[in-house]
Amino acid sequence: MTFAILGSDPADGKLGIAIATYSLGVGATCPQIQAGTGVATSQASTNPAVGEQLLELLKSGRNPAYAFEQAIANDSYPEFRQIALLTADGQVLVHSGTHTKPFSGHITGENCIAVGNFLADVGVLEQMVQAFEDLPDSAPFTTRLIAALEAGKSAGGQREPESGESLTERSACLMVAAPGESFPIDIRVDFSEDAISALRQALAAYDPMHQYYLARAENPENLPLQYDFVKRLNPT
Template sequence: MTFSIVGRCAETGQLGIAISSSSIAVGARCPWLRAGVGAVSSQNITLPALGPQILDELAGGLVAQAALERTLARNGYSQYRQVAVIDAEGRTAMFSGEHTLGTHNAVAGEQCVAAGNLLANGGVIEAMVGAFERSGGCLAARLMNALQAGQAAGGEAGPVHSAALSVVDDLTWPIVDLRVDWAEENPIDELERLWLAYQPQLQDYLIRALDPTQAPSYGVPGDE
Protein backbone atom coordinates (compact mmCIF):
# COMPACT_ATOMS: atom_id res chain seq x y z
CA MET A 1 0.00 0.00 0.00
CA THR A 2 2.89 2.37 0.74
CA PHE A 3 6.65 2.67 0.33
CA SER A 4 8.77 5.49 1.71
CA ILE A 5 12.23 6.68 2.59
CA VAL A 6 13.12 8.94 5.50
CA GLY A 7 16.52 10.62 5.30
CA ARG A 8 18.94 13.18 6.66
CA CYS A 9 21.64 15.25 4.99
CA ALA A 10 24.84 14.92 7.03
CA GLU A 11 26.17 18.24 5.66
CA THR A 12 23.14 20.50 6.25
CA GLY A 13 21.16 18.63 8.90
CA GLN A 14 18.07 18.74 6.66
CA LEU A 15 15.49 16.02 7.25
CA GLY A 16 13.10 14.70 4.64
CA ILE A 17 10.64 12.07 3.46
CA ALA A 18 9.64 10.78 0.03
CA ILE A 19 6.62 8.49 -0.07
CA SER A 20 4.15 6.90 -2.47
CA SER A 21 0.98 4.87 -2.02
CA SER A 22 -1.93 3.22 -3.76
CA SER A 23 -4.18 5.26 -1.44
CA ILE A 24 -5.31 8.80 -2.09
CA ALA A 25 -3.42 11.75 -0.52
CA VAL A 26 -0.65 9.82 1.24
CA GLY A 27 1.06 13.15 1.98
CA ALA A 28 -1.86 14.17 4.22
CA ARG A 29 -1.51 11.24 6.65
CA CYS A 30 1.88 9.57 6.62
CA PRO A 31 4.91 11.95 6.56
CA TRP A 32 5.69 13.99 9.67
CA LEU A 33 8.74 16.24 10.08
CA ARG A 34 10.03 18.79 12.55
CA ALA A 35 13.14 20.90 11.94
CA GLY A 36 16.00 20.05 14.28
CA VAL A 37 14.05 17.13 15.74
CA GLY A 38 13.34 14.33 13.29
CA ALA A 39 11.17 12.80 10.59
CA VAL A 40 8.63 9.98 10.81
CA SER A 41 6.70 7.97 8.23
CA SER A 42 3.64 6.34 9.83
CA GLN A 43 2.15 3.90 7.32
CA ASN A 44 0.43 0.57 6.62
CA ILE A 45 -2.91 0.84 8.50
CA THR A 46 -2.06 4.40 9.33
CA LEU A 47 -2.45 6.15 12.66
CA PRO A 48 -1.41 9.73 11.86
CA ALA A 49 -1.03 10.56 15.57
CA LEU A 50 2.11 8.41 15.75
CA GLY A 51 4.09 10.97 13.74
CA PRO A 52 3.68 14.03 15.98
CA GLN A 53 3.83 11.93 19.13
CA ILE A 54 7.17 10.39 18.14
CA LEU A 55 8.47 13.85 17.24
CA ASP A 56 7.41 15.11 20.67
CA GLU A 57 9.36 12.27 22.30
CA LEU A 58 12.42 13.09 20.18
CA ALA A 59 12.13 16.76 21.13
CA GLY A 60 12.00 15.67 24.77
CA GLY A 61 15.38 13.96 24.47
CA LEU A 62 14.68 10.35 23.54
CA VAL A 63 16.63 8.72 20.73
CA ALA A 64 14.77 7.32 17.72
CA GLN A 65 14.31 3.74 18.95
CA ALA A 66 13.11 4.73 22.41
CA ALA A 67 10.74 7.36 21.00
CA LEU A 68 9.24 4.79 18.62
CA GLU A 69 8.81 2.13 21.29
CA ARG A 70 7.23 4.46 23.83
CA THR A 71 4.76 5.85 21.30
CA LEU A 72 3.71 2.45 19.98
CA ALA A 73 3.17 1.16 23.53
CA ARG A 74 1.03 4.18 24.41
CA ASN A 75 -1.33 3.83 21.45
CA GLY A 76 -1.86 0.10 21.17
CA TYR A 77 -2.66 -1.87 17.99
CA SER A 78 1.03 -1.81 17.12
CA GLN A 79 0.64 -5.09 15.25
CA TYR A 80 -1.09 -3.12 12.47
CA ARG A 81 1.51 -0.33 12.16
CA GLN A 82 4.62 0.21 10.08
CA VAL A 83 6.80 3.15 11.11
CA ALA A 84 10.19 4.56 10.04
CA VAL A 85 12.00 7.20 12.10
CA ILE A 86 15.17 9.27 11.85
CA ASP A 87 16.26 11.77 14.48
CA ALA A 88 18.27 14.97 14.17
CA GLU A 89 21.55 13.07 14.69
CA GLY A 90 20.79 10.53 11.97
CA ARG A 91 19.87 7.69 14.32
CA THR A 92 17.15 5.49 12.86
CA ALA A 93 14.39 3.18 14.05
CA MET A 94 11.85 1.04 12.24
CA PHE A 95 8.95 -1.21 13.07
CA SER A 96 6.67 -3.51 11.09
CA GLY A 97 3.86 -5.13 13.07
CA GLU A 98 2.83 -8.73 12.49
CA HIS A 99 -0.23 -7.60 10.55
CA THR A 100 1.73 -5.39 8.15
CA LEU A 101 0.14 -5.95 4.76
CA GLY A 102 1.51 -8.26 2.09
CA THR A 103 5.19 -8.48 1.24
CA HIS A 104 6.86 -5.92 3.46
CA ASN A 105 10.34 -4.81 4.45
CA ALA A 106 12.19 -2.11 6.35
CA VAL A 107 15.90 -1.37 5.99
CA ALA A 108 18.19 1.20 7.62
CA GLY A 109 21.10 2.69 5.71
CA GLU A 110 23.55 5.54 6.09
CA GLN A 111 21.48 8.53 7.25
CA CYS A 112 18.25 6.91 6.02
CA VAL A 113 15.61 4.27 6.62
CA ALA A 114 13.13 2.93 4.07
CA ALA A 115 10.01 0.85 4.60
CA GLY A 116 7.15 -0.53 2.55
CA ASN A 117 4.20 -2.90 2.52
CA LEU A 118 2.17 -4.66 -0.17
CA LEU A 119 5.37 -4.57 -2.19
CA ALA A 120 6.01 -6.31 -5.48
CA ASN A 121 9.09 -7.81 -3.81
CA GLY A 122 11.23 -7.24 -0.73
CA GLY A 123 14.10 -5.89 -2.83
CA VAL A 124 12.23 -2.65 -3.45
CA ILE A 125 13.36 -1.32 -0.09
CA GLU A 126 17.00 -2.32 -0.52
CA ALA A 127 16.97 -0.55 -3.89
CA MET A 128 15.70 2.64 -2.27
CA VAL A 129 18.36 2.63 0.43
CA GLY A 130 21.10 1.92 -2.09
CA ALA A 131 19.96 4.72 -4.37
CA PHE A 132 19.86 7.21 -1.50
CA GLU A 133 23.36 6.25 -0.35
CA ARG A 134 24.81 6.53 -3.87
CA SER A 135 23.07 9.77 -4.86
CA GLY A 136 24.64 13.21 -4.79
CA GLY A 137 23.01 16.61 -4.64
CA CYS A 138 20.58 18.06 -2.15
CA LEU A 139 18.47 15.95 0.17
CA ALA A 140 15.25 16.39 -1.81
CA ALA A 141 16.94 15.16 -5.00
CA ARG A 142 18.41 12.16 -3.20
CA LEU A 143 15.01 11.25 -1.76
CA MET A 144 13.41 11.50 -5.19
CA ASN A 145 16.13 9.28 -6.66
CA ALA A 146 15.39 6.71 -3.97
CA LEU A 147 11.65 6.80 -4.62
CA GLN A 148 12.23 6.34 -8.35
CA ALA A 149 14.59 3.44 -7.62
CA GLY A 150 11.91 1.77 -5.52
CA GLN A 151 9.43 2.12 -8.36
CA ALA A 152 11.95 0.76 -10.86
CA ALA A 153 12.60 -2.25 -8.62
CA GLY A 154 8.91 -3.15 -8.71
CA GLY A 155 7.25 -0.72 -6.31
CA GLU A 156 3.91 -1.83 -4.96
CA ALA A 157 2.18 -5.02 -6.00
CA GLY A 158 -0.56 -2.85 -7.56
CA PRO A 159 -0.71 0.64 -9.05
CA VAL A 160 0.22 3.66 -6.95
CA HIS A 161 -1.90 6.82 -7.03
CA SER A 162 -0.33 9.42 -4.72
CA ALA A 163 3.12 10.63 -3.71
CA ALA A 164 4.72 13.32 -1.56
CA LEU A 165 8.08 14.94 -0.90
CA SER A 166 8.81 17.05 2.18
CA VAL A 167 12.05 18.52 3.58
CA VAL A 168 12.71 20.66 6.65
CA ASP A 169 15.83 22.69 7.36
CA ASP A 170 16.27 25.14 10.25
CA LEU A 171 12.97 26.99 9.83
CA THR A 172 9.61 26.29 11.41
CA TRP A 173 8.02 25.44 8.05
CA PRO A 174 9.07 22.93 5.37
CA ILE A 175 11.32 24.30 2.66
CA VAL A 176 9.90 21.63 0.32
CA ASP A 177 6.34 20.34 0.65
CA LEU A 178 5.06 18.86 -2.61
CA ARG A 179 2.18 16.45 -3.11
CA VAL A 180 0.38 14.53 -5.80
CA ASP A 181 -2.85 13.60 -4.03
CA TRP A 182 -4.25 11.50 -6.88
CA ALA A 183 -3.04 10.40 -10.28
CA GLU A 184 -4.48 7.57 -12.31
CA GLU A 185 -0.92 6.53 -13.10
CA ASN A 186 2.71 7.55 -12.43
CA PRO A 187 2.32 9.86 -9.40
CA ILE A 188 6.04 9.48 -8.71
CA ASP A 189 6.90 10.86 -12.15
CA GLU A 190 4.44 13.71 -11.57
CA LEU A 191 6.03 14.42 -8.19
CA GLU A 192 9.46 14.56 -9.80
CA ARG A 193 8.16 17.06 -12.37
CA LEU A 194 6.85 19.20 -9.52
CA TRP A 195 10.21 19.00 -7.76
CA LEU A 196 12.16 19.94 -10.89
CA ALA A 197 9.86 22.95 -11.38
CA TYR A 198 10.08 23.98 -7.73
CA GLN A 199 13.81 23.47 -7.20
CA PRO A 200 14.95 26.63 -9.09
CA GLN A 201 12.46 28.72 -7.12
CA LEU A 202 13.12 27.28 -3.67
CA GLN A 203 15.66 29.91 -2.60
CA ASP A 204 13.50 32.74 -3.95
CA TYR A 205 10.61 31.69 -1.72
CA LEU A 206 12.92 31.62 1.30
CA ILE A 207 14.23 35.11 0.50
CA ARG A 208 10.68 36.43 0.12
CA ALA A 209 9.78 35.05 3.53
CA LEU A 210 12.90 36.11 5.43
CA ASP A 211 13.79 39.44 3.76
CA PRO A 212 11.01 40.89 1.58
CA THR A 213 13.23 43.88 0.72
CA GLN A 214 15.42 41.52 -1.29
CA ALA A 215 12.57 39.48 -2.77
CA PRO A 216 12.86 38.62 -6.46
CA SER A 217 10.10 39.81 -8.76
CA TYR A 218 6.87 37.86 -8.49
CA GLY A 219 6.34 38.11 -12.24
CA VAL A 220 2.64 38.95 -11.92
CA PRO A 221 0.66 42.03 -13.08
CA GLY A 222 1.25 44.97 -10.73
CA ASP A 223 4.58 43.66 -9.46
CA GLU A 224 7.26 46.34 -9.75
Protein backbone atom coordinates in the same frame (compact mmCIF):
# COMPACT_ATOMS: atom_id res chain seq x y z
CA MET B 1 0.82 -0.57 0.36
CA THR B 2 3.49 2.07 0.68
CA PHE B 3 7.21 2.54 0.21
CA ALA B 4 9.33 5.34 1.58
CA ILE B 5 12.91 6.49 1.92
CA LEU B 6 13.96 8.46 4.99
CA GLY B 7 17.32 10.16 4.64
CA SER B 8 19.73 12.66 6.12
CA ASP B 9 22.47 14.85 4.73
CA PRO B 10 25.06 15.18 7.51
CA ALA B 11 26.94 17.90 5.62
CA ASP B 12 24.19 20.47 6.19
CA GLY B 13 21.87 18.78 8.67
CA LYS B 14 18.99 18.25 6.27
CA LEU B 15 16.41 15.55 6.91
CA GLY B 16 14.01 14.26 4.28
CA ILE B 17 11.46 11.71 3.22
CA ALA B 18 10.06 10.63 -0.13
CA ILE B 19 7.02 8.37 -0.04
CA ALA B 20 4.62 6.84 -2.56
CA THR B 21 1.55 4.65 -2.25
CA TYR B 22 -1.63 3.36 -3.85
CA SER B 23 -3.64 5.28 -1.24
CA LEU B 24 -4.65 8.88 -1.90
CA GLY B 25 -3.29 11.98 -0.20
CA VAL B 26 -0.29 10.30 1.42
CA GLY B 27 1.35 13.60 2.34
CA ALA B 28 -1.47 14.46 4.72
CA THR B 29 -1.29 11.26 6.76
CA CYS B 30 2.04 9.41 6.70
CA PRO B 31 5.17 11.63 6.78
CA GLN B 32 6.22 13.88 9.66
CA ILE B 33 9.36 16.00 9.82
CA GLN B 34 11.03 18.42 12.21
CA ALA B 35 14.32 20.14 11.40
CA GLY B 36 17.03 19.24 13.88
CA THR B 37 14.86 16.55 15.46
CA GLY B 38 13.87 13.75 13.11
CA VAL B 39 11.79 12.45 10.25
CA ALA B 40 9.15 9.75 10.64
CA THR B 41 6.45 7.88 8.79
CA SER B 42 3.38 6.03 10.02
CA GLN B 43 2.13 3.83 7.19
CA ALA B 44 0.20 0.66 6.28
CA SER B 45 -3.04 1.43 8.17
CA THR B 46 -1.68 4.84 9.01
CA ASN B 47 -2.46 6.86 12.10
CA PRO B 48 -0.93 10.36 11.77
CA ALA B 49 -1.12 10.85 15.54
CA VAL B 50 1.64 8.27 16.05
CA GLY B 51 4.21 10.20 14.03
CA GLU B 52 3.09 13.53 15.45
CA GLN B 53 3.43 12.30 19.03
CA LEU B 54 6.76 10.67 18.28
CA LEU B 55 8.34 13.91 17.07
CA GLU B 56 6.77 15.93 19.89
CA LEU B 57 8.33 13.58 22.45
CA LEU B 58 11.71 13.89 20.75
CA LYS B 59 11.42 17.67 20.62
CA SER B 60 10.65 17.74 24.34
CA GLY B 61 13.95 15.99 25.07
CA ARG B 62 12.90 12.35 25.38
CA ASN B 63 15.41 9.84 24.05
CA PRO B 64 14.47 8.19 20.74
CA ALA B 65 13.91 4.69 22.13
CA TYR B 66 11.51 5.95 24.80
CA ALA B 67 9.68 8.26 22.39
CA PHE B 68 9.27 5.47 19.84
CA GLU B 69 8.04 2.95 22.40
CA GLN B 70 5.66 5.44 24.01
CA ALA B 71 4.10 6.61 20.73
CA ILE B 72 3.40 3.00 19.74
CA ALA B 73 2.08 2.10 23.20
CA ASN B 74 -0.41 4.98 23.03
CA ASP B 75 -1.89 3.64 19.78
CA SER B 76 -4.79 1.21 19.98
CA TYR B 77 -3.84 -0.83 16.89
CA PRO B 78 -0.04 -1.02 16.59
CA GLU B 79 -0.25 -4.40 14.87
CA PHE B 80 -1.68 -2.63 11.81
CA ARG B 81 0.98 0.10 11.66
CA GLN B 82 4.39 0.36 10.08
CA ILE B 83 6.38 3.13 11.74
CA ALA B 84 9.90 4.33 11.00
CA LEU B 85 12.05 7.04 12.55
CA LEU B 86 15.38 8.55 11.53
CA THR B 87 16.70 11.04 14.07
CA ALA B 88 18.87 14.05 13.35
CA ASP B 89 21.85 12.25 14.89
CA GLY B 90 21.33 9.15 12.74
CA GLN B 91 19.45 6.77 15.03
CA VAL B 92 16.99 4.41 13.30
CA LEU B 93 13.93 2.77 14.83
CA VAL B 94 11.32 0.71 12.95
CA HIS B 95 8.12 -1.12 13.88
CA SER B 96 6.30 -3.34 11.38
CA GLY B 97 3.10 -4.68 12.93
CA THR B 98 2.10 -8.31 12.56
CA HIS B 99 -0.92 -7.33 10.44
CA THR B 100 1.00 -5.33 7.84
CA LYS B 101 0.79 -7.06 4.46
CA PRO B 102 3.79 -8.80 2.87
CA PHE B 103 6.27 -8.08 1.73
CA SER B 104 6.72 -5.80 4.73
CA GLY B 105 10.06 -4.70 6.12
CA HIS B 106 12.92 -2.25 6.03
CA ILE B 107 16.58 -1.92 5.06
CA THR B 108 19.02 0.53 6.61
CA GLY B 109 21.70 2.13 4.47
CA GLU B 110 24.24 4.90 4.88
CA ASN B 111 22.28 7.93 6.15
CA CYS B 112 19.00 6.40 5.00
CA ILE B 113 16.34 3.80 5.65
CA ALA B 114 13.91 2.29 3.13
CA VAL B 115 10.67 0.93 4.56
CA GLY B 116 7.53 -0.47 2.97
CA ASN B 117 4.66 -2.92 2.93
CA PHE B 118 2.51 -4.60 0.26
CA LEU B 119 5.72 -4.76 -1.79
CA ALA B 120 6.70 -7.08 -4.62
CA ASP B 121 9.68 -8.33 -2.57
CA VAL B 122 12.65 -7.18 -0.53
CA GLY B 123 14.39 -6.10 -3.73
CA VAL B 124 12.23 -2.98 -3.79
CA LEU B 125 13.85 -1.76 -0.59
CA GLU B 126 17.33 -2.90 -1.62
CA GLN B 127 17.15 -0.92 -4.85
CA MET B 128 15.87 2.17 -3.03
CA VAL B 129 18.83 2.18 -0.66
CA GLN B 130 21.26 1.53 -3.49
CA ALA B 131 19.86 4.41 -5.55
CA PHE B 132 20.16 6.80 -2.61
CA GLU B 133 23.72 5.70 -1.86
CA ASP B 134 24.92 5.55 -5.48
CA LEU B 135 24.34 9.24 -6.15
CA PRO B 136 27.25 11.35 -4.89
CA ASP B 137 26.88 13.51 -1.80
CA SER B 138 27.23 16.50 -4.12
CA ALA B 139 23.93 15.63 -5.82
CA PRO B 140 20.93 17.60 -4.56
CA PHE B 141 19.42 15.89 -1.53
CA THR B 142 15.96 16.08 -3.11
CA THR B 143 17.29 14.32 -6.22
CA ARG B 144 18.64 11.44 -4.14
CA LEU B 145 15.28 10.99 -2.40
CA ILE B 146 13.28 11.02 -5.64
CA ALA B 147 15.77 8.64 -7.28
CA ALA B 148 15.17 6.16 -4.46
CA LEU B 149 11.41 6.24 -5.08
CA GLU B 150 11.93 5.72 -8.79
CA ALA B 151 14.23 2.78 -8.10
CA GLY B 152 11.61 1.22 -5.83
CA LYS B 153 8.98 1.50 -8.53
CA SER B 154 11.33 0.03 -11.15
CA ALA B 155 12.11 -2.91 -8.85
CA GLY B 156 8.45 -3.90 -8.65
CA GLY B 157 6.90 -1.40 -6.28
CA GLN B 158 3.62 -2.41 -4.68
CA ARG B 159 1.96 -5.76 -5.31
CA GLU B 160 -1.25 -7.28 -4.00
CA PRO B 161 0.02 -10.36 -2.12
CA GLU B 162 -2.84 -12.73 -2.95
CA SER B 163 -3.40 -11.99 -6.65
CA GLY B 164 0.12 -10.79 -7.46
CA GLU B 165 -1.37 -7.76 -9.19
CA SER B 166 0.90 -4.72 -9.42
CA LEU B 167 -0.49 -1.57 -7.85
CA THR B 168 0.24 1.86 -9.25
CA GLU B 169 1.38 4.76 -7.08
CA ARG B 170 -1.56 7.16 -6.90
CA SER B 171 -0.08 9.65 -4.44
CA ALA B 172 3.39 10.72 -3.39
CA CYS B 173 5.10 13.28 -1.20
CA LEU B 174 8.54 14.79 -0.68
CA MET B 175 9.53 16.64 2.50
CA VAL B 176 12.93 18.16 3.32
CA ALA B 177 13.66 20.16 6.47
CA ALA B 178 16.85 22.16 7.00
CA PRO B 179 18.13 23.84 10.16
CA GLY B 180 17.42 27.56 10.17
CA GLU B 181 14.67 27.41 7.56
CA SER B 182 11.25 28.54 8.77
CA PHE B 183 9.38 25.84 6.87
CA PRO B 184 10.29 22.67 4.96
CA ILE B 185 10.01 21.71 1.34
CA ASP B 186 6.66 19.93 1.30
CA ILE B 187 5.53 18.80 -2.15
CA ARG B 188 2.48 16.59 -2.52
CA VAL B 189 0.75 14.74 -5.32
CA ASP B 190 -2.61 13.76 -3.87
CA PHE B 191 -3.96 11.89 -6.91
CA SER B 192 -2.30 10.79 -10.11
CA GLU B 193 -2.03 7.65 -12.20
CA ASP B 194 1.77 8.15 -12.12
CA ALA B 195 2.40 9.93 -8.84
CA ILE B 196 6.18 9.53 -8.71
CA SER B 197 6.66 11.14 -12.13
CA ALA B 198 4.25 13.89 -11.13
CA LEU B 199 6.22 14.43 -7.93
CA ARG B 200 9.46 14.87 -9.87
CA GLN B 201 7.74 17.41 -12.14
CA ALA B 202 6.37 19.30 -9.15
CA LEU B 203 9.82 19.36 -7.55
CA ALA B 204 11.37 20.77 -10.72
CA ALA B 205 8.86 23.62 -10.63
CA TYR B 206 9.09 24.28 -6.89
CA ASP B 207 12.80 23.86 -6.24
CA PRO B 208 13.94 27.25 -7.65
CA MET B 209 11.16 28.96 -5.68
CA HIS B 210 11.93 27.61 -2.20
CA GLN B 211 14.54 30.20 -1.25
CA TYR B 212 12.27 32.96 -2.60
CA TYR B 213 9.41 31.78 -0.39
CA LEU B 214 11.71 31.60 2.65
CA ALA B 215 12.94 35.13 2.00
CA ARG B 216 9.39 36.37 1.50
CA ALA B 217 8.35 34.94 4.85
CA GLU B 218 11.26 36.64 6.61
CA ASN B 219 11.05 40.05 4.92
CA PRO B 220 9.07 40.65 1.72
CA GLU B 221 9.78 44.38 1.59
CA ASN B 222 12.50 44.42 -1.06
CA LEU B 223 11.63 41.27 -2.97
CA PRO B 224 10.29 41.35 -6.51
CA LEU B 225 6.72 40.26 -7.06
CA GLN B 226 6.48 36.51 -7.54
CA TYR B 227 5.32 36.93 -11.14
CA ASP B 228 8.39 39.02 -11.96
CA PHE B 229 10.67 36.57 -10.16
CA VAL B 230 9.28 33.67 -12.19
CA LYS B 231 9.77 35.62 -15.42
CA ARG B 232 13.42 36.14 -14.51
CA LEU B 233 13.78 32.39 -13.96
CA ASN B 234 12.11 31.61 -17.28
CA PRO B 235 12.87 34.42 -19.74
CA THR B 236 11.16 34.11 -23.11
